[in-house]
Amino acid sequence: MQFIVKSVAFLSLVMWLPSCSSSIAPPLTTASGRDYWGHRPGPKGFRTVILDAGHGGKDSGAVSPYTRQREKDLTLDTVKRVRAELGSDFKVILMRDDDTFVDLDDRVARANRYGDAILVSIHYNSSGAATRGPETYFWRVDSHGLAVRVQQAMESVSPVESGNRGMVRRRLRLTRNPEIPCILAEVGYLSNSQESRLVSSAAYRQKMAKAIAGAIRMQSKIGDSGTGPLPRPINAPPSRPTDARE
16 A cells, blocks of 8 residues: 555656646757747847838738728838838848738748847737727847837827827737847727827828837847836747737
């Protein structure tokens, strides 16, 4: 009987160990030597900025029912404005510079070609007609400070009545899978009549682009200083195409 009890206890321990070790797995590095999880402070002193215009080509993204403007056109216009605002102080790389389709996994692979860099993906959102306001998605710990700065920058331009949708920690392919700090910024909601007409203005998009560029500059200059405590690390596998609509 004593032998049986000890055997059962041992088997229980063996069965428990994998689940325990997966939850406290040590930080891993990729083949390129980068932090697999992104459990580190945010970037500082970087000089390469990768700008991703969401959607493109056969993928129009959201379409405004009020102005008929397509998300893919607005995102491309916005990233080009951000690039112009950043000027020659940074090496700016556009994931796409025309109306072409780029698969999300290809965008991740392109981002991973660069070391000392950040990735900012620009989108325009869609939901219920009453929903409006900018919001910023992030996942990795090293992306938190950049997300805070970009969100605050967009809020400084967005009308007060649009509200503050804040930051969302979500495991998307462009917030989890790149090996560099990466965020996804939703400038506004095309499904809201007031905000849809607002973002249709080139002058408004220019203000947003200038604010986003300023946030990028500030992150490069002082890192995470002033952006609050870092979020808790979460060890989660890369996002898959079936996980969420992006």
